[in-house]
Amino acid sequence: MQRRKFILWGGQTALFSVAGLSSMANLNPLQYSSFLNLTSEPLAKELEKLIPKLMQEAKIPGLSIALVRNGQLSWSKGFGVKDQLSKKPVNPNTIFEIASVSKTVFAYAVMKLCEKGIIDLDIPLVQYANIGFLDNDPRINLITARHVLSHRSGLQNWRSQDDPIKLHFDPGTDFLYSGEGYYYLQSIVTQLTGKVNPNECGSYEGDVKVCASDIGDYLEKNVLRPFGMNSSGYVWTEAIGKDQALPHDPNGQLITKPNQTATDMARYAAAGGLLTSANDYARFIIGLFSPKENDPFILNKKRMMEMVRPHIKLREEQKIDGASSWALGWAVQERPEGNVILHSGGQTGFKSLAMVSLEKKSGFVILTNCDNGAYVLNNPKVEKVLSRLFE
Known part of the structure; x- marks a missing residue:
């Protein structure tokens, strides 16, 4: 099994002000599989002029963007090419x-x-399944799902030969961004909901052995498909390959990477394995605006609010993407006019950013296929334009 390493992008991304929006009709994103009759988006012309120029300056081959305004997709567009070949x-x-x-x-x-x-959220994960994770430190018995989702488990981002897996502080007492924490929680979820194939295994960072699981199938069935994200997935398929953007280095040259397997996803699905489009992720954003009671897939309002509320204030040196605190699965910028949740992403050849105002039912996602993608995502000119999405 070929090693595959996913790397956190922790670049600083400016956040945008939020103000009132005029009322528009809401669409239910869970009832359709494609967007029709897009509303006129006043930011479109400016972005269509600005983005190609920035892409050329940074040698970014391809970019896709989707804007959500007042609960519906207002504009989406692709720029450039999927790959240079x-x-x-x-x-x-x-x-x-x-x-x-x-x-x-x-x-x-x-x-x-x-x-x-x-x-x-608050029962130690070892009480659900003891998978032999970090047996040499009894503090593993304290880690909960809440700790993991808010990056307070104490585990580092990713282990390595030079930095073996360990707890850097008592769980729940501090913040440390951790892909390993998400891997641990994913492993517990798999024990509770799925299965592992012991005959299909691979070796990853720090020589950790991981065997294939059906976590990708579980997430597709329980989140992606109910939200209408019908083109998205975790394990590579020919259908995904037909519409897939390929990774490029800082010089805009194609990078060769192996296709994602079930074994890879047993290691990385939760932390960084989703393959999706701007339109599909926009469906996920829109779905956040419509909590439901007693629905098999959609969160109720209580759980939704618990997910996005700040759980830990960040010190200056801990801040990622300019966030002031962290929720469960999301960074948070706390603003007087309403909180904004967001997350950035980066691994070899790809950079991405999503940002959402639940209060205003607006947001955006930008996806790039280049190591230089942050040149667009962090650009002050792009920030200035997109800030008006929340006015």
Whole structure:
């Protein structure tokens, strides 16, 4: 099994002011599989002029963007190409690796398991399954789902030969962004809801052995498909490959990476494994605006509010993407006019950003297929335009 490493992108991304919006009719994103009759988006012309220029400056081959305004998709567009060899154009349905933005979808799935009573946010995970994770430190017995989702487990981001897996502080007492924490919680979810194939295994960072599981199938069935994210997935398929953007280095040159397997996803699905498009992720954003009671897939309002409320204030040196605090699966910027939740993502050849105002029912997602993607995502000119989405 070929090693596959997913790397957190922790670049600082400016956040945008939120103000009142005029009332518009809401659409139910769970009842349709494609967007029709897009509303006129006043920011479109400015972004269509600005984005290609920035992409050219940074040698970014492809980008896809979707804007949500007042509970519905207001505009989406692809720029550039899927890869420098085929030169096939990007469109809003092009599939990208969204890296750590995947954590927002996994967190939603965990919150639904909590709502169903299958797991509790505050019961130590070892009480659900003892998978032999960090047996040499008894503090592992303290880690809960809440700790993991808010990055307070004490585990580092990813282990390595030089940095073996360990707890850096008592669980719940501090903040440390952790892909390993999400891997641990994902492993518990798999024990509770799925199965592992012991005959299909691989070795990953720090020589950790991981065997294939059906976690991708579980997340597709319980989050992606109910939200109408019908083109998205975790394990690579030919259908995904037909619409997939490929990764590129800082010089805009194609990077060769292996396709995602069930074994890879047993390690990375929760932390960074989602393959999705701008349009599909927009469906997820829109679904956040419509909590439901007694629905098999959609969170009720209580759980939804628990997921997005700030759980820990961040010190200056801990801040990611300019966030002031962290919720469950989301970073948070606390603003007088209403909180904004967001998440960035980055792994070899891909950079992404999603940002949402639940109060205003607006947000956006931007996906790029280049290591230089942050040049667009962090650009002050892009920030200035997108800030008006929340006015």
